[in-house]
Amino acid sequence: MTALDASKKTLSAGHAANMSGVAAVERALAIAEALVNARRPLNLTELAESTDLYKSTILRLLVSLESCGLVVRRSDQRFTLGPFAIRLGKAYDACTPLEALLQPLMEQLVREGMESPSFHVPNDANTRLCLLRVDSLHSTLDRVRVGDRLPLRAGAPGKVLMGAAPDPHVRDISPLLQVSFGERDPNCAAIAGPVYGPGQVLLGALSFSGPLDRFNAASVKVMGPPLLAACRQATAQLGGQWPED
Known part of the structure; x- marks a missing residue:
């Protein structure tokens, strides 16, 4: 040898x-x-x-x-x-205060009449994790809860997390937005945008989701700008730089 x-x-x-x-x-x-x-x-x-x-x-x-x-x-x-x-949860919040910064922002969006906002982060190679969620004031909701693991390759938040190409449905609003109509759940739809941290690190995807019958081209154009503004505000609060600035 x-x-x-x-x-x-x-x-x-x-x-x-x-x-x-x-x-x-x-x-x-x-x-x-x-x-x-x-x-x-x-x-x-x-x-x-x-x-x-x-x-x-x-x-x-x-x-x-x-x-x-x-x-x-x-x-x-x-x-x-x-x-x-x-202790792990508190340490995570201290290092990356996502809930402290995003929860009030999401609650404000609900008060403004938006669909249910959620914040998703990558979980593994195939799934994403719903880290935060606030139910909208609508009488009917989609069934997404904090802690749910959802497919990474289906749904608007997953497209954001995977860096998908600009979606033609929202290209005129911003190439940073993604939409999905019945992809993960045939009865639900969503629109999502990115939230960045220091160094342009993608921290997660902020989304509006709800029943499919409340999502169409007109409603997406209404929801897109406030969602984009919330993503931009969250990015600034978390020390990131908004790509379109």
Whole structure:
């Protein structure tokens, strides 16, 4: 065996060890994600069904998750998110104060009669996460809630997050806007624009969404300018530079 072969073998062993460590972290996070999605305490059987992990694996990982406070075991042997989850959320808000800045802006848009505003961020390669949501004053609404994971490749917010080409439906308003008619849900529609942070980093997509029958060329032209103005204002408040300035 040459020195190069020995070096490759050593690197391969180290790489395998690293990959094993990553897998363990991903499994632990799958447990936490199952608790986030359930929005209620889960027992061991329910965790196994939600994560496709063996119960023995879950129990081993729960030891670490409980020790750091991310998960808490209740007296009825159900598991729920622990105080470390709160600390993570507060730290995220402190580093990127999206809710503190965007929530009042979204509430103002609702008071002005707009459709339901939501703020979406990338979740993974295939999904986006609804981080913030305010229901409109209309009697009928679309069913989008905070914490929902939605397809990245369907819907106006997903198009914004993926940097899609300018949409012809709103090109005369701004090439930064995107619209969707029944893409993710055949009964719903949306219009969305980008919100940027320092360094022109795309932080997320602010959108109006609602029942499809309230979205047409005329209503999109009404909703587009206030949505664009809100995106621009949010960008300025978050330290970003609006591309059209």
